[in-house]
Amino acid sequence: MLDELIQSIASKNVILFVGAGVSKNLGAPTWAELIDHMGRELGYDPQVFGARGASYLTLAEFYRLEKGSIGPLRSWMDKNWNVDDEVLRKSEVHRLITEIGFPIIYTTNYDSNIEASFKLHKKEHIKIVDVRDISRIEDGHTQIVKFHGDFENDDSIVLTETDYFERLTFDYPLDVKLRSDALGKTILFIGYSLTDMNIRLLLHKIWKTWQISGHAKYRPSSYVFLPTPDPIQEVVLRQWDVKVISEDSPEPGQALEAFLNRLLPPSAKVAS
Structure with a gap:
C-alpha cells in the first residue's frame, strides 16, 4: 500500500490534506x-x-x-x-511537507505555518484563499489552498456553526476546485482526528462523486494517516475506498515525522 502511494507521489499525482494535528506539533493551542x-x-x-x-x-x-x-x-x-521562523525551522514535519513535492496542498488550518515553511525552505508556492487566487496559479508552484480561510481575511474564515452549515453545501469556489482536483488525483490526509465529522463528510462526498459517475473503478486511491492503528476506522473507511496507514507510535508528532520520511523521494534524502 505504501509503495503505491510513493509511486503516485513520484508521478506528482497526490494532493496533501493537512489538519490541525500538524499545527499542534508546533505548540499551537488545541x-x-x-x-x-x-x-x-x-x-x-x-x-x-x-x-x-x-x-x-x-x-x-x-x-x-x-x-x-x-x-x-x-x-x-x-x-x-502562527510561530516564528526559529520554531518552524526546527519542525521536521513542516520541512518534509515542503520537500516531498506535493503539487497541491489543501489545509483546514487558518495559520500561515505551511506557507511560511515554504518561504523558509525557498520553495515556490501560491496561496489560494478565494476564487481570485485561482487565476494566479503557475506551473511548478505548489498550490496551498486555505480551505477554511486565512487569518488575513476575517470573511474567509470558516469557524462558526453557520459557517460550517453554509460550507456543507459544497458549492463554494474552493469546493468546486477540490472536486475537480480530487477526481484525477490521490488524496492523502494527515493531522486529522477521524472523529471530525466535517472530514468524514468530505471523504464520503468524494466517494459519492465517483459512485454517481459510474466509473468508480478508475478512482485514484485515498489515504488517511493515523499515528496509531485503529481497526474500527479501517473497516468503516474501507467502504468509501479510503485506505488507512498508521505508525504504531505513542507520540503522534514522531509518528507523523517517521511516516513522511518514508515518503521522501531519494533525491530529496540525498539533498537533506
Whole structure:
C-alpha cells in the first residue's frame, strides 16, 4: 500500500490534506484551549463554558453573536497559532511537507505555518484563499489552498456553526476546485482526528462523486494517516475506498515525522 502511494507521489499525482494535528506539533493551542479563551473573553468560567455540551462551532457562533464579529478571536488565534521562523525551522514535519513535492496542498488550518515553511525552505508556492487566487496559479508552484480561510481575511474564515452549515453545501469556489482536483488525483490526509465529522463528510462526498459517475473503478486511491492503528476506522473507511496507514507510535508528532520520511523521494534524502 505504501509503495503505491510513493509511486503516485513520484508521478506528482497526490494532493496533501493537512489538519490541525500538524499545527499542534508546533505548540499551537488545541480546540479545548480555544474554547477556554472564548469563555474568558465572554466572562464565563472556562470550565463551565466548555462543559455546556456544545461543540466549538456552536460556542464560536455564540461568541460572534455576543461580540458582533469574530475579529478579536481571530486576532488571538493569529497571535497564538502562527510561530516564528526559529520554531518552524526546527519542525521536521513542516520541512518534509515542503520537500516531498506535493503539487497541491489543501489545509483546514487558518495559520500561515505551511506557507511560511515554504518561504523558509525557498520553495515556490501560491496561496489560494478565494476564487481570485485561482487565476494566479503557475506551473511548478505548489498550490496551498486555505480551505477554511486565512487569518488575513476575517470573511474567509470558516469557524462558526453557520459557517460550517453554509460550507456543507459544497458549492463554494474552493469546493468546486477540490472536486475537480480530487477526481484525477490521490488524496492523502494527515493531522486529522477521524472523529471530525466535517472530514468524514468530505471523504464520503468524494466517494459519492465517483459512485454517481459510474466509473468508480478508475478512482485514484485515498489515504488517511493515523499515528496509531485503529481497526474500527479501517473497516468503516474501507467502504468509501479510503485506505488507512498508521505508525504504531505513542507520540503522534514522531509518528507523523517517521511516516513522511518514508515518503521522501531519494533525491530529496540525498539533498537533506
